[in-house]
Amino acid sequence: xxxxxxxLLTVLMGAFLLGVAAFLARVEDWRSYTxxxxxxxxxxxxxxxxxxxxxxxxxxxxxxxHKDIGLLYGAYATxxxxxxxxxxxxxxxxxxxxxxxxxxxxxxxxSLLTSHGITMLFLFGTPIIAAFSNYLIPLVIxxxxxxFPRINAIAFWLLPPGALLIWAGFFPIPGVIPAQTAWTMxxxxxxxxxxxxxxxxxxxxxxxxxxxxxxxxxMGAINFIATIFTERAEExxxxxxxxxxxxxxxxxxxxxxAFPLLGSALVMLLLDRNFGTTFFAVEGGGPILWQHLFxxxxxxxxxxxxxxxxxxxxxxxxxFSGRKLFGFKFVVYSTLAIGVxxxxxxxxxxxxxxxxxxxxxxxxxxxxxxxxPSAVKTFNWITTMWNGKLRLTTPMLFCIGFVSNFIIGGVTxxxxxxxxxxxxxxxxxxxxxxxxxxxxxxxxxxGMAGIYYWFPLVxxxxxxxxxxxxxxxxWMIGTNVTFFAMVLLGYGGMPRRYATYLPKFAxxxxxxxxxxxLLLVGGIIWVYNIVTSWMEGKRVESGDPWRxxxxxxxxxxxxxxxxxxxxxxxxxxxxxxxxxxGGQESRADDE
Amino acid sequence: xxxxxxxxxxxxxxxxxxxLGIILFFVAAFVILDPFSSLxxxxxxxxxxLLAFPFVALAILTYVSGKxxxxxxxxxxxxxxxQATMEDAKTKHEVEEAIEAxxxxxxxxxxxxxxxxxxxxxxADGADDTxxADGADxxxxxxx
Numbered sequence: 263x264x265x266x267x268x269x270l271l272t273v274l275m276g277a278f279l280l281g282v283a284a285f286l287a288r289v290e291d292w293r294s295y296t297x298x299x300x301x302x303x304x305x306x307x308x309x310x311x312x313x314x315x316x317x318x319x320x321x322x323x324x325x326x327x328h329k330d331i332g333l334l335y336g337a338y339a340t341x342x343x344x345x346x347x348x349x350x351x352x353x354x355x356x357x358x359x360x361x362x363x364x365x366x367x368x369x370x371x372x373s374l375l376t377s378h379g380i381t382m383l384f385l386f387g388t389p390i391i392a393a394f395s396n397y398l399i400p401l402v403i404x405x406x407x408x409x410f411p412r413i414n415a416i417a418f419w420l421l422p423p424g425a426l427l428i429w430a431g432f433f434p435i436p437g438v439i440p441a442q443t444a445w446t447m448x449x450x451x452x453x454x455x456x457x458x459x460x461x462x463x464x465x466x467x468x469x470x471x472x473x474x475x476x477x478x479x480x481m482g483a484i485n486f487i488a489t490i491f492t493e494r495a496e497e498x499x500x501x502x503x504x505x506x507x508x509x510x511x512x513x514x515x516x517x518x519x520a521f522p523l524l525g526s527a528l529v530m531l532l533l534d535r536n537f538g539t540t541f542f543a544v545e546g547g548g549p550i551l552w553q554h555l556f557x558x559x560x561x562x563x564x565x566x567x568x569x570x571x572x573x574x575x576x577x578x579x580x581x582f583s584g585r586k587l588f589g590f591k592f593v594v595y596s597t598l599a600i601g602v603x604x605x606x607x608x609x610x611x612x613x614x615x616x617x618x619x620x621x622x623x624x625x626x627x628x629x630x631x632x633x634x635p636s637a638v639k640t641f642n643w644i645t646t647m648w649n650g651k652l653r654l655t656t657p658m659l660f661c662i663g664f665v666s667n668f669i670i671g672g673v674t675x676x677x678x679x680x681x682x683x684x685x686x687x688x689x690x691x692x693x694x695x696x697x698x699x700x701x702x703x704x705x706x707x708x709g710m711a712g713i714y715y716w717f718p719l720v721x722x723x724x725x726x727x728x729x730x731x732x733x734x735x736x737w738m739i740g741t742n743v744t745f746f747a748m749v750l751l752g753y754g755g756m757p758r759r760y761a762t763y764l765p766k767f768a769x770x771x772x773x774x775x776x777x778x779x780l781l782l783v784g785g786i787i788w789v790y791n792i793v794t795s796w797m798e799g800k801r802v803e804s805g806d807p808w809r810x811x812x813x814x815x816x817x818x819x820x821x822x823x824x825x826x827x828x829x830x831x832x833x834x835x836x837x838x839x840x841x842x843x844g845g846q847e848s849r850a851d852d853e
Numbered sequence: 854x855x856x857x858x859x860x861x862x863x864x865x866x867x868x869x870x871x872x873l874g875i876i877l878f879f880v881a882a883f884v885i886l887d888p889f890s891s892l893x894x895x896x897x898x899x900x901x902x903l904l905a906f907p908f909v910a911l912a913i914l915t916y917v918s919g920k921x922x923x924x925x926x927x928x929x930x931x932x933x934x935x936q937a938t939m940e941d942a943k944t945k946h947e948v949e950e951a952i953e954a955x956x957x958x959x960x961x962x963x964x965x966x967x968x969x970x971x972x973x974x975x976x977a978d979g980a981d982d983t984x985x986a987d988g989a990d991x992x993x994x995x996x997x
Contacts, residue, residue, distance in 0.1 A: 404938035495938045499925035500918075502937035577935065586933055591865040591922065595915065599869045602914050606907035618896045620889050624903035627879035631872035631907075638868050814948065817935030 286324070326411035331418050332397030333720070335389045336713075338421055340789070342385035345429070347785055349378040354778040357771045362761050369459075371761035372442035377429065379445030380468070382701065383567065384475045385425050390709050391570040392418075392482055395510045397720065399486065401819040402504055404495025409488035417481035420474045427471025431464030441468040444759060446560070447531070449542035449552040454535045466535060473528045476521045479566075483517035486510055504817070505587065508594050509573030512601040516562045516569075519605065524559035527552065550615060557608035565604040568700060569597060571708030572639055575661050577817075578715045579643055582658035584651030584813045589642045596635030603632040613681050614688040622681055629679035636672055640665060655808070656730040660711035663738045667703025670742075671696060674749060689759075692752020698745045702781075707737070713792070718807045719823045723799030729791040736784030743777030802827075862923040869915040876908045 315321050315330075325331060353374050356364040365371055396414065400407055408414045431440025439462045443452040447469075454461030490511045494503070503511075530541040531552070540546025580587045587593065606628040613622055643665050652658065674696040677683045687693060710733075717725050747770045756767045763771065805824025810816040858866075883900065925931075936942040943951075 402935055402938075497930070497932070497937040499929050499931075499937075500921040501923075501925040501929070502932050502934075504934040506935075590934060592868045594922070595866060595868050595918065598914055598918050599872055599911055602911045603872060603907050605910075606903060618892070618899070620883075620892065620896050620900035621903060623879070623883060623888075624900045627876060627904060628907050631875040634872045634875065635868065814933075814943070816939065818938045819935070821939045 326415045328396050328400050328408045328414060331414050332393050334418050335396055336393035339386050339390035339393055342381050342425060346378050346381035346386055349374045351778060351782055354775040356761060358775045360763050360765045360768055368761035369442065373440035375759060376441050376444050380428055383445060384472060387567045387705060388479050389421060394574065394712050395486060398819055399507055399510060401822050403490065403498045403507055405489055405493035408485050409493050410485050413481050414485050417478045420478035424471045424474035427467045430467040438464045441465040446556060449549040452531060453542055466532060469528050469532055473525055476525045479517050480521045483514035486514040505576040505593055506573035509569040509597055512597050513566050513569045516566050516601055516604060520559045520562040523555060527555040553612050553615065557611045561608045562604045565600055567705055571705045574708045574712040575643065575664050578657050578711050579661040580646050581808060581810055581815050582653040582655055583647045585646060588645040593639055593642050596638045599635040600632060603628055607632055610679055613684045626679055626681050633676050640669060656734060657711045657715035659734045660707045664704050664707040667699050667707060667741060671699030671703055687752055689757055690752035691748040691756045691758055694758050695745045695748030695752055703741045718802045719819060721796050722802050723795055724802060725795040725799060726791050729787050733784045733788045736780045740777045740780030740784060744774045747774040857920055857923045862919055866915055866919050869911060873908060873911060876904050880904050
């Protein structure tokens with residue numbers, strides 16, 4: 263009976279997929295695309311013009327335009343950020359009291375903890391960076407599109423099913439519970455052995471979802487490497503490549519080496535869980551093998567997430583400092599250095615596992631060495647601002663916030679690189695505070711700097727300045743209140759990943775939750791601002807909205823924007839009132 | 854080769870020489886102090902290998918990237934970041950010459966105080982630039 267039910271489901275799924283294929287074939291004339299071999303998406307004319315874009319939802323489902331895909335990544339990342347943010351708000355609510363009074367169950371807390379981490383790192387962090395890189399890199403390097411536009415689209419469309427699988431445990435599906443393994447998925451817990459409930463299929467679904475996002479990131483990385491190497495305009499030599507493209511190139515290299523390894527480790531874990539293999543069993547490879555494989559991916563992942571935001575800050579911060587980036591080549595070389603060294607530090611996450619002390623010493627040495635390139639960048643940003651003509655616009659505020667938070671996050675990290683300090687602070691809230699200063703205080707702040715800076719470019723409209731500044735200050739204060747409290751909790755010995763705690767930690771936990779509330783309010787303001795401004799914001803009145811030409815700091819993407827504006831102005835019927843650069847009303851045909 | 858790796862390029866590359874130096878320092882420290890000499894030889898090989906691999910990889914990448922960037926600098930026009938494909942972009946050389954000329958002019962005739970890009974912001978010029986005024990037209994336009 264059960265078998266026939268499964269057969270029926272299989273047939274239904276087959277019919278559904280056929281239906282999807284038939285639908286797509288109907289709405290999309292595949293032959294209208296120029297085959298890639300004939301130059302589609304390559305240098306020169308692509309043969310795929312924007313005029314061919316279908317209207318409405320079909321456009322977004324079938325697009326291969328890098329800008330559209332960038333926007334899709336952005337929308338996806340925003341949804342994931344909201345989901346991950348709401349999850350952590352539930353956790354922070356729980357942590358306002360020492361017992362599990364709010365959620366009522368530590369198991370649910372563990373589920374939220376796991377999903378928050380994975381959502382923020384894989385479903386928000388990597389995609390929001392892909393949003394910027396997809397939209398901007400072809401514009402900045404003078405490429406027609408990405409090297410492989412359709413692979414670009416496939417890479418994105420792997421993400422929504424990935425998210426559904428990762429969150430599957432939260433859906434009302436009988437017998438499926440959320441994973442509670444934390445984002446590190448340490449064995450033997452994640453292998454489903456023992457008396458716990460992690461043999462549940464919810465964990466398998468989460469692992470499969472993670473695998474899909476990894477495949478997506480790898481495809482994207484290959485695309486960016488190919489694009490930056492082969493599609494650059496002639497004038498964009500290696501000496502002229504902008505810093506954001508350099509960071510994306512380095513990040514893509516890291517993804518190329520790190521993510522396939524994660525994929526392999528995930529498959530091994532799935533085999534252990536479902537087919538009786540012993541890769542990570544005590545009688546086989548051992549649980550520590552998982553940690554080695556995971557962190558060989560996991561530490562480069564940190565730099566996969568932080569390098570492009572550093573690129574955004576290195577790109578945006580000089581525009582509002584009235585001068586060029588100080589030591590541009592220092593920043594480029596240090597980016598490459600971080601890329602290489604990031605593969606030599608993975609076991610600093612494992613100092614407390616009892617590995618050979620000589621290996622620990624080597625990992626400590628390289629971990630201390632990798633602090634240098636990061637510090638070099640920080641000095642470059644500060645020196646760029648030093649005696650500069652600062653304009654404290656919202657993107658600039660977020661850039662300065664980035665530098666400030668990155669210093670705290672970085673300095674707290676240097677201490678952790680030292681074995682004796684790490685052995686004391688390992689698995690405490692100090693670590694949580696440290697890396698949240700980086701992922702929230704730095705990476706997300708840089709993302710916001712980028713969103714506000716390029717908002718006029720993408721939408722042709724302005725965001726609401728006061729709301730944007732309220733967003734910044736709420737986040738700046740909220741970030742420091744929340745995560746500095748965590749650093750202090752760690753000093754006090756509060757272990758991480760617990761739903762309950764000793765009453766002596768209550769005050770600091772409540773302060774951290776208060777900070778998180780500020781972050782929530784700021785986040786709501788951000789979403790409201792972006793959505794309403796996109797729909798009804800004041801229209802941009804010039805092709806150089808940030809007045810970058812005055813300081814000779816304009817860049818290629820704004821040139822493209824100006825050309826686009828001129829084209830659309832020329833395309834008006836002449837009767838429409840439009841605003842000129844000077845802000846005065848005039849008729850389009852007077853121009 | 855020597856032409857590419859001139860003094861300026863070597864100075865740019867020092868940023869990567871420092872982490873290389875730190876790794877070398879620890880190699881020397883571990884060899885001289887050898888705090889775990891009683892343990893097996895295999896771990897010793899791994900210990901040195903974990904230092905040697907990043908060292909060699911970083912040295913190679915620094916050399917290759919330095920050659921690519923400095924080589925392109927010498928073979929073609931250099932622009933500031935993000936400006937290479939702009940129609941009216943000035944090369945780095947042209948901008949620097951203009952700044953030098955302006956500085957020379959300033960020295961002679963007490964200058965008009967106009968800020969130049971790349972150089973320090975002129976303090977006299979900054980006097981009327983409040984944060985509010987500087988917020989681009991975003992601040993004026995999007996306030997409501």
